[in-house]
Amino acid sequence: MKKKKAAKKIGIIVVMVCLFTAMLSTALIAGAVEGGYASFRVSGRDSKDTGAIVNNAGNNPYYWVWAKPPTFRDKIVHQSIMHNSNHIDRSDVLMTYEGTTHQAKTSAELYYYYHINVKRQYEYDDYATVSGTWGWIY
Amino acid sequence: MAKLMRERLFNNKKLLLAGIFFIGLFIAYLFSSGLYELLFNFDVNAPDLQHTGGEQVRQDLIQGRLKIFHYMDNSGYMNTVVPILIFAFSIFFFQEKNSVFLQKYVRGQSEKKVIISSLCSHSGIVAVYFYIAYLLYLSIGWLTMKDLTSPIPLNSFDPLFGSGFSERHLFLYYVIAGFFKVFLMAFVYCFFSCAIALVVRKAYLAILFASIYYFGLTLTLSLGGIFRPLMSYIQPAMIQGFDCYVYDPVLLIDSFRPLITLLIPTAISIILVVFTLKRREKIAF
Numbered sequence: 001m002k003k004k005k006a007a008k009k010i011g012i013i014v015v016m017v018c019l020f021t022a023m024l025s026t027a028l029i030a031g032a033v034e035g036g037y038a039s040f041r042v043s044g045r046d047s048k049d050t051g052a053i054v055n056n057a058g059n060n061p062y063y064w065v066w067a068k069p070p071t072f073r074d075k076i077v078h079q080s081i082m083h084n085s086n087h088i089d090r091s092d093v094l095m096t097y098e099g100t101t102h103q104a105k106t107s108a109e110l111y112y113y114y115h116i117n118v119k120r121q122y123e124y125d126d127y128a129t130v131s132g133t134w135g136w137i138y
Numbered sequence: 139m140a141k142l143m144r145e146r147l148f149n150n151k152k153l154l155l156a157g158i159f160f161i162g163l164f165i166a167y168l169f170s171s172g173l174y175e176l177l178f179n180f181d182v183n184a185p186d187l188q189h190t191g192g193e194q195v196r197q198d199l200i201q202g203r204l205k206i207f208h209y210m211d212n213s214g215y216m217n218t219v220v221p222i223l224i225f226a227f228s229i230f231f232f233q234e235k236n237s238v239f240l241q242k243y244v245r246g247q248s249e250k251k252v253i254i255s256s257l258c259s260h261s262g263i264v265a266v267y268f269y270i271a272y273l274l275y276l277s278i279g280w281l282t283m284k285d286l287t288s289p290i291p292l293n294s295f296d297p298l299f300g301s302g303f304s305e306r307h308l309f310l311y312y313v314i315a316g317f318f319k320v321f322l323m324a325f326v327y328c329f330f331s332c333a334i335a336l337v338v339r340k341a342y343l344a345i346l347f348a349s350i351y352y353f354g355l356t357l358t359l360s361l362g363g364i365f366r367p368l369m370s371y372i373q374p375a376m377i378q379g380f381d382c383y384v385y386d387p388v389l390l391i392d393s394f395r396p397l398i399t400l401l402i403p404t405a406i407s408i409i410l411v412v413f414t415l416k417r418r419e420k421i422a423f
Contacts, residue, residue, distance in 0.1 A: 059190065074384070088181065088184065089172055089176065089199055090195075095207065102289070107187065107190060107195040107198065122381075
């Protein structure tokens, strides 16, 4: 009987700790997105505009892109380009292959919003979902 | 015979098709790299360009597009327009089939020899035309582009020529990749459409059936689903895949993996040629 009660208590504590950690990490991640990086996920052959981030890094800053390495297929190359809110180019085309981080210079101006447009370099290759994150370099 | 070969080699219409392929490479680069937008459609007075200056930004972005890596990245064009240009060459074979073949048979030449030599010479000529155009395009790019490096390692041929081959000899990398993705592609798909032309009664049907195979299979397989495991091996468009995959680790088979896509059209072509040679005209009385 005593053992059962102890197990219940431990169970409740474990669940509470898990919930607390989950809430805390969610808050941390949400804060990080606000603060300077955004995630992207592109399926199939589409190109994808990521969420826009305000440029707090200065005039003509660099930005980085990290591509998540694939699990069950060969790495593919994908390309990104920075756009302003009117979808006009504000950087060179940046090639990134999965599992690595690459960076490029932009023509972004301070306090304006920018996003990147991501697509696979080779649009006819294997159906694949690519994902990763990007942000400004301060 | 020499006259026929000369006619096959220096036909104005064939040269025109090869010229379209060559000019198309530049047009594809202009649009796919975004250079067209920067040259003709860039707002230099945008509010978010006041600090650096619109014209300066435009010049910087144009310089960024003058890289050999972007210049040679023409897979979209190679997979949409170029197959039709290659299939169009089967019209010349079809014309020959309906005129010269009969004269050769009358003179006692074997049907097998006539058909196979004609198929090979037509396909070979297309492949040589396109490969020369590709090499010319590559050479012009090599002389005019500002950045002659690759931002990512292209390791398809590393097992054959040693690690870091594309970093050391990028020009040679493109020459070899071009042999596979232009020369062999043109040869095999021209052979394929000519083989179809052997069994159809209208020239346009050869182009149509070859196009249905190429584009139909590419689009169907790119949908994913149950076809996904087969995709990398039989999707026709994968012949252009020498600079999109980064193999880790890279194996010898990876150097030739895109060539697997050529096996199906080759097999169909052989079947069609054998079928033609075995076929006998049925005459009803």
